[in-house]
Amino acid sequence: MRAAILHAVGNDKLDIRDDVTLAPVGPTDVRVRIRATGVCHSDLSAMSGVLPQPMPLVPGHEGAGEVVEVGDHVDSVRPGDHVVISWRPACQSCDLCLGGQPYLCPKYIIESFSKGNFRFGGDAATAFGMAGCGTWAEEIVIPQQGAIKIDDEVSWEAAALIGCGITTGVGAALNTAKVRPGSTVAVIGCGGVGLSVIQGARVSGARTILAIDPLESKHELARKVGATHAVTPEQVPGALNDLTAGAGFDYGFEVVGKSATIQSAWQITRAGGDVIVVGAGALDDMVSISAFSLLFEGKRLLSSLYGEADVRRDFPYFAKLHKAGQLDLESMISSRIRLADLNDAVEALRRGEVLRQIVLMD
Structure with a gap:
């Protein structure tokens, strides 16, 4: 599949390649085909090192897509579901989660620094996903807690925005x-x-x-x-x-x-x-x-x-507000682009020329 890889902090250009594969889906993981993903300022911060991330890195954390495979123990979603990607999955069992602060749960963020789900090149080198996601790829493997089902009537672009910018x-x-x-x-x-x-x-x-x-x-x-x-x-x-x-x-x-x-x-x-x-x-x-x-x-x-969100509640709620005309998401999209355009999109964001560019996968 195709994905954009940053090989080192501070690199000016992403390596957009078509030989990327994924690690197998684990018992509690889901594989999602990304349909839309945003180009967010936090992606720039990850590329520059302001937000520390492991390297090589597939950036992207604001996305939405369709579930294509689930692990044996996954019960929250099934193939065909439309989902919004949460870059801060909550384990739902630690003191922070049980105490009403799932947005502070550290479990999967910590794991993302040692568990890279992307493979690339002839030697199948490991690449990591930003915040464990890496939505600047055609498909991703994430914990089931990071894939939140959403109304099928919500457009992919709107669903992607809900994944980070809107919720935050x-x-x-x-x-x-x-x-x-x-x-x-x-x-x-x-x-x-x-x-x-x-x-x-x-x-x-x-x-x-x-x-x-x-x-x-x-x-x-x-x-x-x-x-x-x-x-x-x-x-x-x-x-x-x-x-x-x-x-x-x-x-x-x-x-x-x-x-x-x-x-x-x-x-x-x-x-x-x-x-x-x-x-x-x-x-x-x-x-x-x-x-x-x-x-x-x-x-x-x-x-x-992350807007102190419980994404299981807030993602669907924000989608309802959007459908009711109370959240204007269309006006926030500067342009719709392709994965191959990401280097130009990153440069435009650096110059402050754009608001939200949305990558639509072919």
Whole structure:
């Protein structure tokens, strides 16, 4: 089959090849034929080393497809089912899972650093899948917990977006922040996840949603999916005064993954408000907030990993919201491309020219 392989961190080009095979399907594994997969900024972070991954690597973690084979002990899906890929499968038996935090379950993420399910070349060298997935391939083998059945009427493109960007962003608003109706929200970063946060805030009934991004080209789309206002970082002080009388927003979402923007989110959130970190940052990028401010301003600094989702509940729920017209997924797709176009797609994402490119498998 075909797949895109990154041989080493920092390589500029993916090796798109057609001699890739898969490890056998284990008793609790499923094999999925990928039908659509997104090109997400986290893929870039894996390629650059910001998000540590084993090498060689098949990138891609935001995808959807059709089950073609299941292990003997799999009872959650069967061949022919349409599924969304979860890049953070939950074992469903550890303390974190049983305690209601399946998005923090480490079992399969840890396994993904030692278990590579791809083989390539004459010597059948092992390649690993990003976060244990590797959706930039025509087929993948994953644990059954990573294949979540979804309504067959949902398009492959929409299902792929639900696999990461939508769940991460909408979940941050609904699950982590629990945005209240009538509240004020600021969102720093208007990429795919940032726009999903905006949509989650709109669905929650926020009265004011400020989108902040240095690229004015993103402002129109931010308004289309739910932002009431959109500004560049330089225009934030004026917006802060106009929209909150200088008090700050009830919720400040950081969807960039930089210490500077986390501090900006802190600064524009009101006393007693919530600052929610959604962006994936680097290990050595340290955030500095004074101990005095942490206590006396009464703000809560929250992280939102994968939208704090229970994917068994949230993937189907977000699909229902999409079918009901409450989540606009079509507007978030910049272009539909082929697997052979991935090098061009990665470069376009590096330049900030695109929002979400979706690879449709032939």
